Amino acid sequence: MHEMGIAQELVKIAIDSIPDDIENPKVEILNLKIGKLASVVEHSLTFCFEIIAKDTPLEDARLDIDFVPVTVHCKSCNNGWELTGPVFKCPFCEDGDVEMLTGREIEITSLELAD
Amino acid sequence: MEINIQKKVLEANETQADINRQFFKKHNTFVLNMMSSPGSGKTETLCRTLGKLMPGIRVGVIVGDICTTNDADRLEVTGARVTQINTDKFGGDCHLAANLILDSAQRLGCGDLDLLIVENIGNLVCPAEFDIGEDARVVVLSVTEGEDKPLKYPLMFRVADVAILNKIDLLPYLDFDAGLAVDNMKKVHPRLPVFEISAKTEEGFEPWLEWLKINVFEKTGTGL
Numbered sequence: 494m495h496e497m498g499i500a501q502e503l504v505k506i507a508i509d510s511i512p513d514d515i516e517n518p519k520v521e522i523l524n525l526k527i528g529k530l531a532s533v534v535e536h537s538l539t540f541c542f543e544i545i546a547k548d549t550p551l552e553d554a555r556l557d558i559d560f561v562p563v564t565v566h567c568k569s570c571n572n573g574w575e576l577t578g579p580v581f582k583c584p585f586c587e588d589g590d591v592e593m594l595t596g597r598e599i600e601i602t603s604l605e606l607a608d
Numbered sequence: 609m610e611i612n613i614q615k616k617v618l619e620a621n622e623t624q625a626d627i628n629r630q631f632f633k634k635h636n637t638f639v640l641n642m643m644s645s646p647g648s649g650k651t652e653t654l655c656r657t658l659g660k661l662m663p664g665i666r667v668g669v670i671v672g673d674i675c676t677t678n679d680a681d682r683l684e685v686t687g688a689r690v691t692q693i694n695t696d697k698f699g700g701d702c703h704l705a706a707n708l709i710l711d712s713a714q715r716l717g718c719g720d721l722d723l724l725i726v727e728n729i730g731n732l733v734c735p736a737e738f739d740i741g742e743d744a745r746v747v748v749l750s751v752t753e754g755e756d757k758p759l760k761y762p763l764m765f766r767v768a769d770v771a772i773l774n775k776i777d778l779l780p781y782l783d784f785d786a787g788l789a790v791d792n793m794k795k796v797h798p799r800l801p802v803f804e805i806s807a808k809t810e811e812g813f814e815p816w817l818e819w820l821k822i823n824v825f826e827k828t829g830t831g832l
Contacts, residue, residue: 495703495734502617510613525617530763532733579762580795589798593766599617599737606609 496533499599500541504551507604511550515606520554522605528561528596554604563596621738624706628741631710632724638827639724640820641740643764644748645757646730649774651679652807653748654727658686660817665723665824668716672704672729679727689716695729703734706741722828723820732761744769744823751775751782755789758796765796770803770819777806 503523511518527533539556546552563576570586573594581591616622632639644650651671658667668689671679680692691712695701704726718724726742728735747768749757752775758765765771771793779786790802801819805812 495701495737498701498705499617502620506613506615506617510611510615512611530766532737532763579759581766582795582798589794591798597763601613601615601617603610603612603614606611608609 496537497541497545499533500538500545503542503556503601504545504549506601507551508549510601510604511606518550519607520551520604521607522555522557523551524602524604525556525558526561526598526600526602527558528563528598530563530593530596531599533599559602561595561598564594565591566594567591618737621706624710625739625741628706628710628713631713632718632741632743635719635721636828637713637718637721637724638744638824639726639740639742640823641726641728641735641742641745642748643728643732643735643745643768644730644750645732645753648730648748648750648753649807650727650730650748651682653772653774653805654725655682655686656807656810656813657817657820658683658688660813661723661820662687665821666721667723667725668713668718668721669725669727670704670709670712670716671727672708674701674729683727689721691716701734702729702731703738704728704740705738709740722830723824732757732764736761736764736767743827746770746772748772748774749789749793751778751784751786751789755785755792758789758792762796765793765800768797768800770801771797772816773802773804774807776804776811777809 507523542556565576566573567583568590569588572585582589583591642650661667669683670691672693675694675696677692680690683690693708693712745768747764793800793802803816805816
């Protein structure tokens with residue numbers, strides 16, 4: 494639902510990252526890292542990105558998304574594990590003092606320019 | 609050629625949220641971000657809450673909606689300072705972002721407010737992603753929704769600091785299992801404080817008001 498705003502930021506950050514001395518740059522791939530608990534729907538983001546990227550160096554670029562699993566750490570018993578569902582209770586000590594380590598990322602890692 | 613970037617996409621929002629946080633810290637204003645699905649009773653809960661807090665606590669409200677000033681009109685009756693943000697001119701956004709908050713807070717004359725409540729746009733998904741510089745987040749779930757909402761929208765219940773289960777006056781007429789709803793909230797966020805209330809009858813209001821007052825007084829540095 495807010496993928497349009499995210500697509501706008503993607504294009505802005507990507508364009509700002511291209512060195513000025515490259516003439517007529519054309520981005521082929523934009524590499525992203527998105528956490529599985531981030532509220533981003535892939536096909537909505539791709540759809541919005543295509544609209545925003547039109548007439549920019551990112552037109553026709555592909556979004557290559559690396560989905561990051563939700564990993565957590567129990568502060569009480571010091572165990573860590575990967576979540577497969579929305580239950581955050583520690584399965585080892587049954588405590589609830591569980592912090593999230595990964596899974597909320599919405600990041601651009603790199604872009605790949607055509608030769 | 610690959611160009612390394614390594615940048616958070618919502619960094620601009622996070623930077624603005626930090627600016628907002630500094631502003632509110634300077635003015636000793638406790639900021640509460642109130643979120644829920646549409647129709648959970650946020651506005652009625654606020655109307656009743658403001659009635660109990662004022663005039664001892666100076667309260668302002670920023671109300672977010674895609675369209676209409678209906679909620680702001682209802683809240684203004686309480687005597688609180690209220691300003692409405694309509695996001696239709698921003699493309700009908702489904703959430704309030706940090707850049708919309710500071711201007712509204714200044715318009716309210718935030719300098720002498722003890723408590724600023726941001727009634728976010730009704731939506732259990734997007735508002736959870738956007739830090740607005742708040743001190744705490746409250747999520748409201750009502751008993752006319754499903755008990756499994758916390759499991760369906762885990763991020764919202766995970767980022768909340770406190771939850772309200774509203775409309776409990778309707779429980780005798782519904783099949784809703786309040787215990788199961790609270791259990792589901794605790795599965796997602798085991799230490800989440802949950803207040804079971806009815807905004808209509810004000811049942812269960814005292815613990816909620818107490819939590820709010822303690823947080824306001826901690827921020828403003830005044831006594832209970």
